[in-house]
Amino acid sequence: MEKLSQRDKKHLWHPLTQHKMHPNMLAIARAEGAFLYDEDGKEYIDGISSWYTCMYGHCHPYILGKVMDQMQRLDQVVFSGFTHEPAVRLSEELIKILPGNQEKMFFSDNGSTATEIGIKMALQYHFNRGEKRNVLLAFEEGFHGDTFGAMSVSGLSVYNGPFEEFFIEVERIPVPTSENIDGIVEQLKKRLKNNDLAGFIYEPLVQGAAAMKMHDADGLEQILALLKEHQVLTIADEVMTGFGKTGKFFASDYLSTKPDIMCLSKALTAGLVPMGLTTCTEEVYGAFYSDDIAKGLFHGHTYTANPLACTAALSALELLQTDQVQENISNIVRWHQEFNEEVKNHPKVAGTRQLGVIYALDLNVKMERYGNLRDRLFKHFMDSGVFLRPLGNTIYILAPFIISKEQMEKIYDAIRSAIESI
Ligand SMILES: *Cc1c(COP(=O)(O)O)cnc(C)c1O
Numbered sequence: 001m002e003k004l005s006q007r008d009k010k011h012l013w014h015p016l017t018q019h020k021m022h023p024n025m026l027a028i029a030r031a032e033g034a035f036l037y038d039e040d041g042k043e044y045i046d047g048i049s050s051w052y053t054c055m056y057g058h059c060h061p062y063i064l065g066k067v068m069d070q071m072q073r074l075d076q077v078v079f080s081g082f083t084h085e086p087a088v089r090l091s092e093e094l095i096k097i098l099p100g101n102q103e104k105m106f107f108s109d110n111g112s113t114a115t116e117i118g119i120k121m122a123l124q125y126h127f128n129r130g131e132k133r134n135v136l137l138a139f140e141e142g143f144h145g146d147t148f149g150a151m152s153v154s155g156l157s158v159y160n161g162p163f164e165e166f167f168i169e170v171e172r173i174p175v176p177t178s179e180n181i182d183g184i185v186e187q188l189k190k191r192l193k194n195n196d197l198a199g200f201i202y203e204p205l206v207q208g209a210a211a212m213k214m215h216d217a218d219g220l221e222q223i224l225a226l227l228k229e230h231q232v233l234t235i236a237d238e239v240m241t242g243f244g245k246t247g248k249f250f251a252s253d254y255l256s257t258k259p260d261i262m263c264l265s266k267a268l269t270a271g272l273v274p275m276g277l278t279t280c281t282e283e284v285y286g287a288f289y290s291d292d293i294a295k296g297l298f299h300g301h302t303y304t305a306n307p308l309a310c311t312a313a314l315s316a317l318e319l320l321q322t323d324q325v326q327e328n329i330s331n332i333v334r335w336h337q338e339f340n341e342e343v344k345n346h347p348k349v350a351g352t353r354q355l356g357v358i359y360a361l362d363l364n365v366k367m368e369r370y371g372n373l374r375d376r377l378f379k380h381f382m383d384s385g386v387f388l389r390p391l392g393n394t395i396y397i398l399a400p401f402i403i404s405k406e407q408m409e410k411i412y413d414a415i416r417s418a419i420e421s422i
Pocket residue numbers: 110111112113115143144145146203208209237238239240241265266
């Protein structure tokens with residue numbers, strides 16, 4: 001039998017891939033804890049938790065056990081007109097940790113649908129109230145997903161370039177710094193006079209796809225407070241930042257101005273099955289609650305609130321709140337700080353940043369996002385048995401919460417040798 005990586009080439013089309021330039025996929029045969037194993041048995045530490053989903057490690061026995069139990073009771077049922085225990089319980093558990101103003105939860109399948117629904121909620125909120133507000137506000141380098149609304153509000157890049165003509169109306173502002181914030185606020189005040197801004201979508205404090213760029217909580221706070229005064233709905237896209245990665249349950253917990261709408265996915269279901277979630281305040285929900293059927297949110301996906309996904313999410317929430325996971329989060333924060341002290345002044349390091357367990361380091365070299373040097377760096381990590389996925393010249397670590405010191409040292413070692421050899 002041919003190897004999987006060969007058989008793959010016949011029919012499969014992979015995401016975010018130019019197949020002519022990158023024809024070879026690595027076949028992963030199994031995964032456990034912090035490790036991935038390829039079809040030849042070579043092991044790799046999953047240094048980015050498979051796009052920040054598997055935060056409790058792969059194939060966690062507690063989550064698997066709960067989901068297997070659920071599977072034998074109820075696999076799937078329509079969520080329009082029906083409900084079930086995993087969804088009800090998940091809503092009860094989530095409400096305990098979400099920002100205090102969140103009240104209602106709308107399920108979907110992934111991060112893009114979570115933001116897409118957040119955008120639709122914001123647009124229809126104003127429509128239902130009889131106000132014409134058709135413009136969305138977003139950060140210049142944000143990433144919110146690959147469906148049309150989500151693409152429209154993302155920063156312009158190779159991801160969404162060909163579709164720009166078809167975008168919904170969006171205006172972009174830079175992320176706040178202590179230097180530019182007064183200018184941003186000044187501009188926004190003028191801009192708000194038109195009364196046509198429906199909502200502002202933002203990744204709070206850390207922009208994942210923009211290479212873990214971090215911005216200032218004070219500046220964001222000022223922007224959010226100003227927009228709220230003018231009834232512009234604030235949509236926190238916490239698809240990446242949610243569930244403990246920033247050192248708090250949500251990045252929004254660092255801000256005193258709470259979002260009107262929140263988008264969640266990725267670590268929500270711990271990497272076991274896909275699910276998205278859009279939450280909102282009673283005030284937002286109230287604009288849809290009516291004797292007029294047309295004011296409802298007529299959006300729905302077939303697998304909405306799939307019982308297995310809800311069960312995975314419930315089990316993940318339990319694990320997140322155990323002392324063991326919380327302690328190891330503190331450990332990872334400290335290990336990163338120590339590693340940072342060692343490398344931050346290295347001549348080949350242009351800058352470093354950290355929030356919670358998210359650590360990023362920029363190399364002092366020019367590098368294209370999908371260029372040759374980036375590919376060599378990626379290969380260096382994989383050869384070292386570490387799965388890290390550099391974004392241009394940025395190397396970032398977002399390892400599972402359960403990673404050991406020894407495993408983390410292996411990641412640091414691979415970065416140390418990358419810095420030396422670059
Ligand atoms: C990954 C991501 C998305 C899109 O989620 P998908 O599940 O890949 O569609 C949206 N927003 C942010 C901040 C993300 O990191």
